[in-house]
Amino acid sequence: MAARRAVRASIENAVEYLPVESRETIAERLGVPPEQVAKLDANENPYGPPPAVIAALASLPDLHLYPDPDQRRARAALADYTGMPAERILLGNGSDELIDLLLLVTIEPGDEVVVPVPSFGVYLSRPPLFGARVITVPRREDFDLDLETIEDAITPRTKLLFLASPNNPTGNLVTPQQLSRLLRTGILVVLDEAYYEFAGQTLAPFAREFENLVILRTFSKWAGLAGLRIGYGIFPPHLAAALWRVKQPFNVSTAAQAAVEAALADRTWLMQRVLHVRLERGRLYRALRRYPFLTPYPSHGNFILCRVHDGRAHQLHAHLLQHAIVVRRYDDEWLRDYLRITVGTPEQTDRILAALDTFR
């Protein structure tokens, strides 16, 4: 007997984005060992976590017990790191999970979510799954926010405004003046600072003054822990209470919680690697400017967006792939002509440049 239709229409109609593949999958397809693949498509950190994290993970106690549902020690460490009260901090299984939880507690069917584009694809793909309509607002030509158009897009149905600073993939920052003006609209602003450590600038202090600001952060980028899935947010108290009510009790594993503590105890090690990446970002940016078929954009993140001239972005992506270098390509209307390159090690930069030298 045929099954009754079980899947919601909003899921059946969901837009599919270009899939991200694991390094092993790519290596298998290319017929090379995984270590040979320069994976520069997901803004991961080539230096990984400090040795103290590996040591903590190797001696985790009590794995037969569920993790602390209150995330007490990890939140205390994050309170120390951020200077915000632990009561306002909640960890997620990646900041991706926190985005879903935010949508879960705020969206009523037909609500709207405003997203200046281009930006992180998750802001576009997830809201419709919760019944929200996404209202996209184009950025200016230099990718700066267009405040008037954002304000015009806000209606009585607007629930959330997603902003990233530095923005993925364009690399530019939200200014304090821009944030302050947008917060004064009264809309709940989700300010995603996934790449904050590479920028060295934060707007988190605004969260002390404004009850309509959420700050999201992650350990996937600066802390080299993408594989453990650790995100956290600083939430206004009313929202924190709602999130605690709906989160799965054991959403962050024992390993992830221990890694937060160990990583934050060795910030000096991590920030040294962040500095390496920032220096390499400068070198890669200057080198990319020399290719007549590319326009790289200045970036405060650990990635550089490049416009590829003459509609050849996908060709260049394929060319780099032949050299076992994977960068991010796009098929949406805003970014079809662009590639985003994660800043890796100096050796990886050398490989990119050698491959670009042979692009015809």
Ligand SMILES: Cc1ncc(COP(=O)(O)O)c(C=O)c1O
């Ligand atoms: C702006 C932004 N926010 C969030 C994330 C996801 O972070 P996490 O690994 O913590 O889910 C990313 C990852 O690419 C990102 O670019």
